[in-house]
Amino acid sequence: MSDLKNKILEMGRHARAASRELVKLTSPQKNDILNGMATEVRHAEKTILSANEKDVDQAISKGLSKPMVDRLRITSQSLEEIASAIEDVAKLPDPVGEVLADWTQPNGLHMQKIRVPIGVIGIIYESRPNVTSDAAVLCFKTGNATILRGGSEAIHSNTALAAALQKGGENAGLPANSIQLIPFTDRESVDHMAQMDQYLDLIIPRGGKGLIERVVSVARMPVIKHYDGVCHAYIHHTADFEMAADIIINSKCQKPGVCNALETVLVDREIAAGFYPYLAERIKPRGVEIRGDTEVVEHWPGAKNATEEDWTTEYLDLILSVKTVSGLDEAISHINHYGSHHTDTVVTENAEIAQRFMHETDSAVVLWNASTRFNDGGEFGFGAEIGISTDKLHARGPMGLAELCSYKYLVTGSGQVRK
């Protein structure tokens, strides 16, 4: 066995031991620990900022793009935001211990289904160092031990942040090794991590498609994936044009670089000749490039021809693909075939059409007369989110504290045996 593998297995063993202690903490104890972490993050400002400087210098000398360098940079202000975000998590209700079901069987057995921590969660992520804190803190709030494996660009920042969290937490009673950062940034360390299902109960890759693909193909434990959002708006012929344009513009332009931004609009043929010129006029000031089918090109000044590839592309940019459809059935078929089962909205005044769209479109979040941008833990009132899952099992859509928990059954008897 390689030395690297041994070291990662040892971290796994330590994380499992920590998880056995974490399960014993009460909510007030956990919140004290979170506040201790925030205090230490503030206290270690100099250490963290100077570690971050090393990463930033390296990134610049490697010639990374300015946006990449900016994502990497921690300032006094952004560190304060990290610290106060930890305090905000302390204030959230604790989902652990929540009774999900409670009943008594005819034989007198009292059954309770309660929320419990998952155990040990692995987080694999790229570049942004604030993920170190966000992920570790949400996992801890829900009683889980965490093994973090960040990208090489942020290794110094991540190490300093993780150390501050563990140290500040320990001052307030955090069990040893509750938050561990893997000090290796080669790809092999990801493989070893994804293979040790005896210690890791769940792995969450946060990053690009390549990273997720790699984890999926290697992992032995469950993986919760946050894949692309190829999100759609279907404009039914009964739609209010003004509302439809508002929703399309907001979904596309309010923050184009995120997974719940709109990529494709489907429009009923019945209204195409009227709606396209209207929308073209409304969206013009936003500088959005339009790629459409022949009917779109015909009615939309400046629209280009879409290719087959456009229907599956997450642009994350001010580009919008537009397709003319014969009605609801074609719209749903298109979305289920080309979409990514993330977020899709219908604009219609017809309740029956809306109900069919929402039930037959196979996506995590389906909306009626609202912007796709609302698929978000904060907008759902979840308080915090670790991401938006494109999976169908365990967590689908915004993944908040409850989705970082498992459950178990407590059965209380008075000597019952089975007949």
Added chain:
Amino acid sequence: MSDLKNKILEMGRHARAASRELVKLTSPQKNDILNGMATEVRHAEKTILSANEKDVDQAISKGLSKPMVDRLRITSQSLEEIASAIEDVAKLPDPVGEVLADWTQPNGLHMQKIRVPIGVIGIIYESRPNVTSDAAVLCFKTGNATILRGGSEAIHSNTALAAALQKGGENAGLPANSIQLIPFTDRESVDHMAQMDQYLDLIIPRGGKGLIERVVSVARMPVIKHYDGVCHAYIHHTADFEMAADIIINSKCQKPGVCNALETVLVDREIAAGFYPYLAERIKPRGVEIRGDTEVVEHWPGAKNATEEDWTTEYLDLILSVKTVSGLDEAISHINHYGSHHTDTVVTENAEIAQRFMHETDSAVVLWNASTRFNDGGEFGFGAEIGISTDKLHARGPMGLAELCSYKYLVTGSGQVRK
């Protein structure tokens, strides 16, 4: 691409198409279809029994053991049981469409979290042909398409049963290809199945450790595992001896060959000298072989010495390992370390001890003063179960109809956009 792979991919494509139709069925339509399946199973009795005869003849000529041949055999009576079990599933409430949460955000968005089918479920199983019907019917009741891949020993029986289910269902409106059986029984077909995550949303292997291991190491989609049950009873020093013996004997002997049967008893040192001779006397008529530590051997006439291996062994037989512990903490540590996180019970008169045991033992089902044999969908009142999951994500413990579902969010607005 191999021909075999192509054929399995085509079945996947067909299953996905079927799942798009299944989502449109109402509960009464699904129940009519289930009754149609039961009718056809009865109607096709001759075909099914003669197909089964081929399997049985082959098994005998291959020299399979009598219990194996018995597991394989379908009689008129067991076929009637299969048919009436389908009718029983029709009578169960439909979990699809159930509203799991319903709230309105301050901006007026109405949010609903509702239960929906998962989509396409793959079931890989060994020998027993009734699994063909049990699995397909539960998956269908919850609106899922199924791809079944049974063992080679039962291929003729499985083919005949699956054909009857699909045909009987179609007579009552079942979409084509809702239930498909892979006609190949080589191992390569399992690999191809476990790799096509574009068509298969979940895979459930039902069989031995070797089969589950193989699926876990190859699968790209979520796998729900039904691993071993190394189940424990911890006898606290406050336990009522008679109740403790009743629970141990029932947990071990009522059906020793199943996953929720007891394998290891842990006893407080404080009562060892008194409890061992009492239990020895009580359990004697059952012919159970006892393997224990030195204190057990000292106080228990006929007990053998346990080895390290005994603590992790699922005997599935009339063998019981017994260990003396210093108290609750050692008992929990032992169970969390050597157990399989399946089912564990504590016998005690002390409520605080019981609460700590139930919360700190990391198992799907934890009991207080009751037999381990109660970890069962039927005993939980679930109506039907597809197995007992040893996983922590999505489904843990008895896996009923609700656990064969996913969920989605329906968001209803009136033109809301994000600020």
